[in-house]
Amino acid sequence: GESVGLHLPTLSVQEGDNSIINCAYSNSASDYFIWYKQESGKGPQFIIDIRSNMDKRQGQRVTVLLNKTVKHLSLQIAATQPGDSAVYFCAENDDYKLSFGAGTTVTVRA
């Protein structure tokens, strides 16, 4: 079946460096994508979203890139901080449900 997935299960990054988390999706009909952050013991928290009519969207310290040609999504975090340590999920909105990929665990080294 079609699914959303991430390239790497873990990412270790030095504090202050930029982080890039990748995601591949297979449903070419998807028109809305979301990145979520999940800290230990908490529910997923919205970070940023993007619709299929865009290829880039920026937030505070985060940028999401969408490449529909290769069905690839990425989340860039600028100047990574210790508070960015969490599991990150990409998700595609597919009428009345979000389909999540397997998360990437980001660990920030001091």
Added chain:
Amino acid sequence: DTAVSQTPKYLVTQMGNDKSIKCEQNLGHDTMYWYKQDSKKFLKIMFSYNNKELIINETVPNRFSPKSPDKAHLNLHINSLELGDSAVYFCASSQGTTGEAFFGQGTRLTVV
């Protein structure tokens, strides 16, 4: 003033028991969900309700029965609990199908 609240946060119970998890949202959203997160952190949709009507039942065993008394509440009742039901269950809500979903803190269910 939590947006999406679930109770209880932790639930430990024996196999064969019946238990319920409650969820309430104060965001005025019309769509609510139940997700299950397994030990590998994989999140999977279980149910989706829009305006109290069941929209999605993602091949969940009929031991799981959601109930939406009104748009602000979506409760999950589980009969005859099994070991494999142990997981973290998240309630979420959104406005329609195109907006971001807000998640509760989760209910960690442990079946022994």
